[in-house]
Amino acid sequence: MTWQPFYVGDGAAPADPDRPVALPKAPPWREFPRRSLHEQFVPPPGLVEAVNAALALRRPLLVTGPAGSGKSTVIEQVAAELALGTVLRWHITSRSGLTEALYRYDALGRIHAQRLKGRGGDDDIAPFLRMGPLGTALLPTDRPRALLIDEIDKSDLDLPSDLLDVLERGEFEIPELARYETDVVAVREWQGDAHHDVERGRVQCTEFPFIVMTSNGERDFPAAFLRRCVRFTMPLPTPETLLRIVEAHMGARTARTPEADRLLTVFLERLTAGESLAVDQLLNAVHLLAGDGAPDENRRQAIEDLILRELSHA
Known part of the structure; x- marks a missing residue:
């Protein structure tokens, strides 16, 4: 870009209010709506092999490295090259739990709707359910979905262990649907308005998703969790x-x-x-x-x- 001090610090308004100062064009990585930078990503030595191992073994890929090293861009490139669709994203915080990643249930909203309709009214549970990012990735599909679990080292200590059974079995239950009077309920997916039929509350993947988990290396993980992953550390x-x-x-x-x-x-x-x-x-x-x-x-x-x-x- 051509350097220009757009802001000079004198508080003076433009001489012509109808012609404000023209700001510079944003750099490509700061344009909005955000666009994928998968074409610009340059994988370091060894990462291609790690990705292919994770794909072949149907295991999550755990990528460790400092902030800004391109860990989360890996999955964008893989999803684009292999036509895995839009990347599902689960950004981890210290309050993140497994259930919210599998599905979301608005119990209070349903109770409120029931009160408004009164007895005998339609009690449809579907509008109050939505798959989470992990739950959507585990829905039956012809091709694997792509899921980014970002900054898993920021999680509560128990979350990696809570993930073990889901990552091993590729299935989970929605208890609210398991005991619901209707056998098949169409539940909305995490992104967009697509719905998927869930039978008796059971979700079972047919193609294990391609999962990339990123870590800044700020904590250690249990051995049982690590052995279920293909691990790669971003080099200098x-x-x-x-x-x-x-x-x-x-x-x-x-x-x-x-x-x-x-x-x-x-x-x-x-x-x-x-x-x-x-x-x-x-x-x-x-x-x-x-x-x-x-x-x-x-x-x-x-x-x-x-x-x-x-x-x-x-």
């Missing part, structure tokens, strides 16, 4: 890998400028020294500093320090 990027990543996002013309080469070298040196940095920080720095009309030396250094700030502290 090489100069060649970083150059390919920058080229994929910005083109060779920008990636091979002297300033981009300098930023790449500084970034890799700091990573090798043990600093916590993300690849998207490098992309941000190249986007701001390696294009036409880059700022002068004093401002350039201030911007570089701002963008390439170490992540392990505020």
Whole structure:
């Protein structure tokens, strides 16, 4: 991009209110609605083999690495190449539980609807049920679904163990439907408005989903959980890998400028020294500093320090 101080800090409104300051076009990775960057993702050595092993064995792939290393983009690329459909996403927090990932049941909403309709009214449970991301991935299909379980190391200590039976058996029960008076209920899937018939509350996959679980390496997992996964640790990027990543996002013309080469070298040196940095920080720095009309030396250094700030502290 061409560097321009759009904001100058004087509080003055535009001279012509009908012609406000034109803001720059967003970099590709910050355009909304968000688009998949699977075409730009460059898998590190060994990742292709790990993905193929997970696909062949029908086992989840556990990818460990620092933030911004591309862990969650892996599944986008696999889903695109193998036509697995839209990626289902389950973002883990400390409050995440297995049941909510399998299905959601609005019990209070159903009670409220029953009161409004009164006795003898229609008591359809379907509008108050919805599959969760994991439950949707386990629905019977001709081809596997793709499911991202993001940042599983942020979960409650019990969640990995709770997952074991589901990952091993590929099935689960919805108790509210198991005791419901109607044998078959059409339940809405996690994304979109598609519905799937569930018989007597039982969901059984026919093709085990392709699951990628990401971890920042902030905790250990039980051995019983790890043995059910294919594990891969994202390695430190090489100069060649970083150059390919920058080229994929910005083109060779920008990636091979002297300033981009300098930023790449500084970034890799700091990573090798043990600093916590993300690849998207490098992309941000190249986007701001390696294009036409880059700022002068004093401002350039201030911007570089701002963008390439170490992540392990505020």
